[in-house]
Amino acid sequence: MPLILPAKLIRIVFAATAMLLFAWLLIRLPVLAEPQPALDDRHTLLEKSLSVLEIDKEIVRIQEQKAQLLLAKTDTEKQLKLQEQQISDKQDEAGSILRAYYMGERDFLFTALLSFDSLSDLLQMIDYAEFIFTYDKHTLDTYMEQYKKVQEGYKQLETRQDELTAIEQQLHTQRERVLELEKQLEEQLAGRSDADRLRLLMKELTSFWDSAGMNEVKQYFRELSKAMQKLPSWVQENKQLLEIKGFQYTIRVPENDLNTFLRDQNEIFNHFSFQFTNDKVIAQGKRDDMEIRIAGHYTIENDPKNGILFHVDELLFNGFALPDTTRNALEEEFDLGFYPDLIVSFLKAESVEMRDGELMIKLSLKL
Missing domain, CATH: 1.10.287 (Helix Hairpins)
Known part of the structure; x- marks a missing residue:
């Protein structure tokens, strides 16, 4: 014979179930209402x-x-x-x-x-x-x-x-x-439950950057500057990089060739690589838990001398962007420019562009 519960008892059971469900929701709601900081x-x-x-x-x-x-x-x-x-x-x-x-x-x-x-x-x-x-x-x-x-x-x-x-x-x-x-x-930071932890992370990050990060970045820039001084001689030795049509000279440097050249100059570039894309130069690498990414572009400058100068548009250290003051200071301290007259004294740069993994420099005769 089936068990038939009185209507009153059914209502009590239903109410108790509803209360348990509501209590469970109350436990869950704070998590939903106050999500952890993104x-x-x-x-x-x-x-x-x-x-x-x-x-x-x-x-x-x-x-x-x-x-x-x-x-x-x-x-x-x-x-x-x-x-x-x-x-x-x-x-x-x-x-x-x-x-x-x-x-x-x-x-x-x-x-x-x-x-x-x-x-x-x-x-x-x-x-x-x-x-x-x-x-x-x-x-x-x-x-x-x-x-x-x-x-x-x-x-x-x-x-x-x-x-x-x-x-x-x-x-x-x-x-x-x-x-x-x-x-x-x-x-x-005001009112955040993790404010103290964030302050500690800030202190650790700035300390790590100040003690090791900046030195790492400067080492890359220093070695890049030394390598760029040897780049004209390297172009002369690799005749396939230089095209001559009448009085028009064009230097084409594939990114793979440039990376090989840099790694021949210093083993630090074994962990670093250049890319040329959409008129941008992107150089990035990781070593000893320090990841560096540099993005920039080249411009033709004639004062004080004709050359192709590199400008740092973005500098990331372990994913954190450094301000313009740091980028400008590095530009002033390290010359990453390329000077065509070191290849042939009567040449000057006319234009520079980067696309499809290639750096292309057009040169003309000095008048």
Whole structure:
């Protein structure tokens, strides 16, 4: 005989089941309502902490430049005062000589030369006149030379002041950047349950970058700079890379050939490779738990000399992007340019492009 439960008992069982289900949902809801911070949020915070460290270094560098400029400006001012004193001593004398010629006070020399009684008197008068003219010329030349130095001194002082103004602006800009980044970090960390852990990760990342990462990046840039100095000779030795059609020269460097060349130069490039794509150069590698990625482009420059210069558009260390200040500092410290006149002295670069795994440089004759 089937068991028939009273309606009241069924309602009680149903209510109890519903309560258990609701309690289970309450346990689950906090997880749904407060998701753990996304990994990309943590990545952004860590990246900002790295930027703060690097921009702080840029501020120190700018402050050092400012101190050097102030010393140079002070030295220029001292030299200018000395030059002004020297020119003051000669100014009256030069003015007297000019007035003498203007007022005709030197006319007696010409009269004396035309009224001589003997050849010996004429020769003696010529010597006397030559002495006076030479002395006058020397005095005027000295005055003009000192005057030019004073004018150059003023120009140097003006240049120093302009440089100092620009440095002050850079300093202000970088300080504002650091303050804004620090403000953003504090706002984003506020109220986070993992704030302490993130602060520890930031400290570990910046410490690792400062103690090992930057040295690793600089080592790559240093060895790349050395290799680029040997690249023209390598192109000369590998004639298949150079095409000549009339007066048009084209250098084609496949990325595989370039990577082979670099690995022949230094074993550090065994863990590093170049790619050419869409007018971009991408170089990346990993060694000793440090992964580096550099992306950039080439431009043709003619000042101070014709060459193909490399510009760093992106620098990643273990996936974290470094700020523009770090990229610019590396560009200034290491020359990764390519200079065609080291292949043939009468050649200059006209264009450069990267596509389909190949670097193509078009050259023409210097006119």
